[in-house]
Amino acid sequence: MGTRWRSLRRRILTPDVSETSLDVRGFHKKSPEAQDLLETVGTRFLEGYAYAAEAATVQECADRLDQIPPRFRGFAYEGAGMGFGVRDGLPLGRSDLNDEFLAGPGDPHNYLILVGIGWAMARVPRFAWPKSDKYDPVLRWLVLDGYGFHQAYFKTKKYVDGQFQEARFPWPADDPTGYTANAIDQGIGRAMWFIGGTDPEVVAGLIRRFPETRHADLWAGTGLAASYACGGDDDELVKLGELAGPHRPSLAQGAAFATEARVRAGLVVPHTEQTARIFCDMTPEEAAEVCLSIKADLGPVAMTDGLPTFEVWRRRIANEFVHLGGVSR
Structure with missing residues (x-):
């Protein structure tokens, strides 16, 4: 797949960075320093997402992620987990990018990648959700x-202000x-x-x-x-x-x-x-x-x-x- 197409895929799939603004989200602002920290976390998350959306291989993505400063690198790996998760859920494409990522260069960041997969599940159709049995039987709950x-x-009024709680959530399918x-x-x-x-x-x-x-x-x-x-x-x-x-x-x-x-x-x-x-x-x-x-x-x-x-x-x-x-x- 050519570089031009991969760049286009990145632009199409990656959310706008404004979505991480505390002003846009309506979140509390304690201080300029705290606001800058939280918005930087969001920016680095989306940077990792964009790398995954564009990368030709998981190793190419990891090489770019590893250039991010240590304080924020984990958030970028989390974003990459979401990015590969969204790509795994697309029709006519691969469905094992996160499997390869977790088994390879993403292994040291497995907690964050699993969390990122949960972000992707909130954005892709339910039929495209990954099978829970492919993940570590203890750690798979990090996806949720x-x-x-x-x-x-992103749905603060419903889940926080309204204290909404999911009932009979369908993933994993084998939770009694x-x-x-x-x-x-x-x-x-x-x-x-x-x-x-x-x-x-x-x-x-x-x-x-x-x-x-x-x-x-x-x-x-x-x-x-x-x-x-x-x-x-x-x-x-x-x-x-x-x-x-x-x-x-x-x-x-x-x-x-x-x-x-x-x-x-x-x-x-x-x-x-x-x-x-x-x-x-x-x-x-x-x-x-x-x-x-x-x-x-x-x-x-x-x-x-x-x-x-x-x-x-x-x-x-x-x-x-x-x-x-x-x-x-």
Whole structure:
């Protein structure tokens, strides 16, 4: 396929960067610095998406992604996961680009790519959704995290203001537990950090509007976003932990997830040290080891003790942090 056609495909498929503007989205603006950070995250995400939309091979895409500064590279890989996901869903084209991406140069960024696939699912017809059994049986729930983030980010009135919750979500097809809503809520909670403009009081206020039964998942997502993207100083991050109240361990669990993703990909930056210290009372490497050792103990199985292994993993990580702030779980 020629360069001209690939450039045209990029222009056709890639959303306009204005979609990431806080003004366009109507999100809270805490400060010019926070606004610039969140909009840069969006810009880098779309940059990764565009690389995937245009690339002739997944390696060509990865080579371009690896030129992006470490702080934002993961977001670009997430965008590329969405870009390849959209291409996988197009008629008359390949349907295994993300498979090749995950098995090859995208492997160190697998968490982010799976999240990006969830973004793509929100944009392509249901019949074009990927089969869930092609993904790691534990990590596949991250796809629904991505779907939840997308819906909260672009359909904020429905999913955040209206606290809409998906019922009987059809992916994965082999879930007997109805866990999909929990995984989607983690993504909605992750979007809260963006919608609330990284302002702890605003974010906590958004979460409080939801039924209490959804708070743990929402706080886990918020902890993930606050740790991966950051956007707060020490006092603000400490305040976020205080506002989480009884869900402080869930906040720490999300933070540990984010930290492990950065450690795995070699993208640890100063704010990773900051958030690991404040949310987990650990170094990034220690927080990552908590995630990895518990996952290794559980093994690569879909279900554990009648629950998705992903949920058991999350709960056991959270239990490692029940001592923080004297919180019980």
